[in-house]
Amino acid sequence: MDNEDAQKYLEHIRSLLRDKKPPELQAPLAENPLLAEINDDLKAIRETMFAFSTGDFSQSIAARGFIAGCLKNLQANLRHMIWQVQMVEKGDFSQEVHFLGEFSTAFNNMVAKLRQSLSELREKEICLKESEAHFKFLANHDHLTGAYNRRPFIELTEMKLSNAAAIPCCLAMMDIDHFKEFNDTYGHLAGDYALRHAVKTVGSSLRGEDFIGRYGGEEFTIFLYNASEEVGLKVIERLRKNLSGKPILLDIGLIPIYASFGVAGSGSEDPKDKDYIQKLINNADAALYAAKNAGRNRTMLYKGRDHNNNPVVEEAAG
Secondary structure, eight states: OOHHHHHHHHHHHHHHHHOSSOOOOOTTGGGOHHHHHHHHHHHHHHHHHHHHHTTOOOOOOOOOSHHHHHHHHHHHHHHHHHHHHHHHHTTOTTOOOOSSTHHHHHHHHHHHHHHHHHHHHHHHHHHHHHHHHHHHHHHHBOTTTOOBOHHHHHHHHHHHHHHHTTOOEEEEEEEETTHHHHHHHHOHHHHHHHHHHHHHHHHHTSOTTOEEEEEETTEEEEEETTOOHHHHHHHHHHHHHHHHTOOEEETTEEEOOOEEEEEEEEOTTSOOOTTHHHHHHHHHHHHHHHHHHTTSSOEEEEEEEOTTSOEEEEEOOO
């Protein structure tokens, strides 16, 4: 090979390295097998690097050798990095890149900050939900006793009855006996303690779908789900006995807390109009006052009214 041929070979290789569109390998250059092999390798490397420059890392690398091996390694790393970015997009912030120097450091710092930000957001979300639940509880429950406030109790009772269909339910009224005298004798703080004690004692004995509300002052309402009049009377009488058997401890000693109860049943055939809950409350209240008039610390079941419109009641068996 003379100097002129060597010059042509070098110019063609330079063209492959520098020109946007290098010329095709023509005779007599194409007749040199070594140059033809170099030409094919450089063209393949050019195509791969151009694809990389446009963000396409899917191309198969046919060339062999050191440079081609470096490109294959880079391609594999970049493909893996793309997968890692996709994982980060899906919320996997455990991904780390270790092969691109400063980019790896920046990427890993970014993911770490995203992970920290997400953790902080989740903590804030948990706190927000807890605060929301707390404020909702405060809005729906009596701050002193923890029982439902009157309106939430009535709304929940309406919902339960509307879903009950043919299932019998009962509503009861509870009134702490001689509560004014208790307050006057032992003080308002002791009175508050007595109310909390009564609600805690009664509430802890209720079944899963039953609930208690504060109707006002020392009066409370109790809803019993899936309870006939007979069952409701027995359940409420059991609650009364539980309460009377658990005195509260004051500075002067143990003081018993007694309460009177009135129970009214919700018949499956009764029309559930907008005033129905109040009618139930009125019926239970009538039975409650009958219990008080009969001597207090007892349970009465509302059975209807006689021809003089006086309530007819049945006392729980002692």
